[in-house]
Amino acid sequence: xxxxxxxxxxxxxxxxxxxxxxxxxxxxxxxxxxxxxxxxxxxxxxxxxxxxxxxxxxxxxxxxxxxxxxxxxxxxxxxxxxxxxxxxxxxxxxxxxxxxxxxxxxxxxxxxxxxxxxxxxxxxxxxxxxxxxxxxxxxxxxxxxxxxx
Amino acid sequence: xxxxxxxxxxxxxxxxxxxxxxxxxxxxxxxxxxxxxxxxxxxxxxxxxxxxxxxxxxxxxxxxxxxxxxxxxxxxxxxxxxxxxxxxxxxxxxxxxxxxxxxxxxxxxxxxxxxxxxxxxxxxxxxxxxxxxxxxxxxxxxxxxxxxx
DNA sequence: TGCGATTTAATCGTGTGCGATCTATTTAGC
DNA sequence: GCTAAATAGATCGCACACGATTAAATCGCA
Numbered sequence: 171x172x173x174x175x176x177x178x179x180x181x182x183x184x185x186x187x188x189x190x191x192x193x194x195x196x197x198x199x200x201x202x203x204x205x206x207x208x209x210x211x212x213x214x215x216x217x218x219x220x221x222x223x224x225x226x227x228x229x230x231x232x233x234x235x236x237x238x239x240x241x242x243x244x245x246x247x248x249x250x251x252x253x254x255x256x257x258x259x260x261x262x263x264x265x266x267x268x269x270x271x272x273x274x275x276x277x278x279x280x281x282x283x284x285x286x287x288x289x290x291x292x293x294x295x296x297x298x299x300x301x302x303x304x305x306x307x308x309x310x311x312x313x314x315x316x317x318x319x
Numbered sequence: 320x321x322x323x324x325x326x327x328x329x330x331x332x333x334x335x336x337x338x339x340x341x342x343x344x345x346x347x348x349x350x351x352x353x354x355x356x357x358x359x360x361x362x363x364x365x366x367x368x369x370x371x372x373x374x375x376x377x378x379x380x381x382x383x384x385x386x387x388x389x390x391x392x393x394x395x396x397x398x399x400x401x402x403x404x405x406x407x408x409x410x411x412x413x414x415x416x417x418x419x420x421x422x423x424x425x426x427x428x429x430x431x432x433x434x435x436x437x438x439x440x441x442x443x444x445x446x447x448x449x450x451x452x453x454x455x456x457x458x459x460x461x462x463x464x465x466x467x468x
Numbered sequence: 469t470g471c472g473a474t475t476t477a478a479t480c481g482t483g484t485g486c487g488a489t490c491t492a493t494t495t496a497g498c
Numbered sequence: 499g500c501t502a503a504a505t506a507g508a509t510c511g512c513a514c515a516c517g518a519t520t521a522a523a524t525c526g527c528a
Contacts, residue, residue: 185369185437187444187455188347192366193387194462195344196485198337201465203486214514217341220334230477238342241477243515250513267476267523288334295336296464305461306336308454313343315445316350345515352516363484379507390507392485399483416493416506 191309201294205287209280214239215251216284222257222273223281229268256280340458350443354436358429363388364400365433371406371422372430378417405429 199213206216214237221236222228228236230244237244248271251257256277262268295302348362355365363386370385371377377385379393386393397420400406405426411417444451 185366185440187451187458188351188440189366190455190458190462191340191344191347194458194465195340196387197462197465198340199485202337212513217334217338231475238345239514240516242479242517245478247514265476265524269477291334291337294465295461296467297461302336305457306339309336309339309343309458312444312446312454313339313346316343316346316443318445348515361483380505388484389486391487391509394508396484414494414506418507 187312198291201291202287205284205290209283210254211280211284214243214247215256216287218244218247218251219256219273219277219280219284222271222277227270227272229262229270231268233271251277336461347440350440351436354433354439358432359403360429360433363392363396364405365436367393367396367400368405368422368426368429368433371420371426376419376421378411378419380417382420400426 202213202216206213209216211219217237218233221233225232230241230248233248234240234244239247248257248259252259254276255274258272258274259269260272262270292299292302297305351362351365355362358365360368366386367382370382374381379390379397382397383389383393388396397406397408401408403425404423407421407423408418409421411419441448441451446454
């Protein structure tokens with residue numbers, strides 16, 4: 171299992187950064203999987219919870235801005251989380267176009283149960299917190315540049 | 320401070336690197352989208368073609384090792400590419416368990432039509448080739464460490 | 469005040485990713 | 499040789515992502 175037996179052919183230079191991000195994202199999700207499975211969460215659901223722990227009662231649009239996802243992805247995701255009893259979705263009484271997503275008691279309690287995950291991932295990364303934050307800044311900068319278009 | 324109308328709340332430090340990769344991957348796919356649409360390709364299909372341009376006639380398993388995907392993802396993806404006339408799938412005569420994926424004439428011609436894409440993406444990234452390669456190495460290193468588990 | 473433009477979610481269809489399982493083929497041990 | 503184990507793809511079910519469209523609510527301006 172630690173013997174690749176096949177050497178993947180080199181990709182053209184400019185493709186490799188895209189493939190690096192692509193495969194690193196998958197590896198990251200793989201690292202989170204066992205930790206999240208114990209909590210019955212998927213990776214995007216966990217990210218949504220992290221956002222809500224930071225600020226509860228966000229609208230679908232605000233969550234979309236935070237997670238960079240559209241309503242066509244968020245609506246079914248949030249419905250599944252509501253079915254699990256993690257959040258409550260309710261139309262804003264002031265502006266009925268908006269749907270506010272609020273943590274339930276179970277959703278708030280999940281924060282304590284997930285408290286060790288960041289440290290776990292930091293350990294698995296084999297990097298210091300400083301190195302990880304520096305890498306994060308570079309990746310964010312690339313992302314923002316790509317978005318600017 | 321050109322703050323947009325909503326400031327996404329800060330995520331805990333160790334989560335931010337995972338979210339950085341997650342959103343940068345999406346931004347990267349978004350940057351490729353218009354270029355690939357003109358060729359009638361999706362992003363994973365393009366990655367599969369890049370791998371095959373590097374080495375034609377790989378087995379499904381070899382492609383999976385190169386792209387870090389399992390057969391449950393690759394089989395339908397390759398079937399769609401075969402339906403589009405980009406590749407041919409055929410059982411290996413020596414070992415009928417294996418399926419070899421071979422570029423068609425259209426698949427080979429696509430390489431010339433896609434030749435400008437890497438330069439295009441490099442430009443959109445706003446980085447020098449050297450900076451991009453350095454970032455790639457850091458991301459690859461993190462990915463490999465996470466895989467080591 | 470009235471009504472078209474805008475904003476916000478929801479819906480629909482297609483294409484990944486992946487865990488779990490299944491089938492066909494090959495290899496290994498006796 | 500013959501069967502158990504291993505290997506390689508394929509299949510199934512579920513959960514994202516996202517382009518395109520739709521429906522409801524609000525806003526803006528004559």
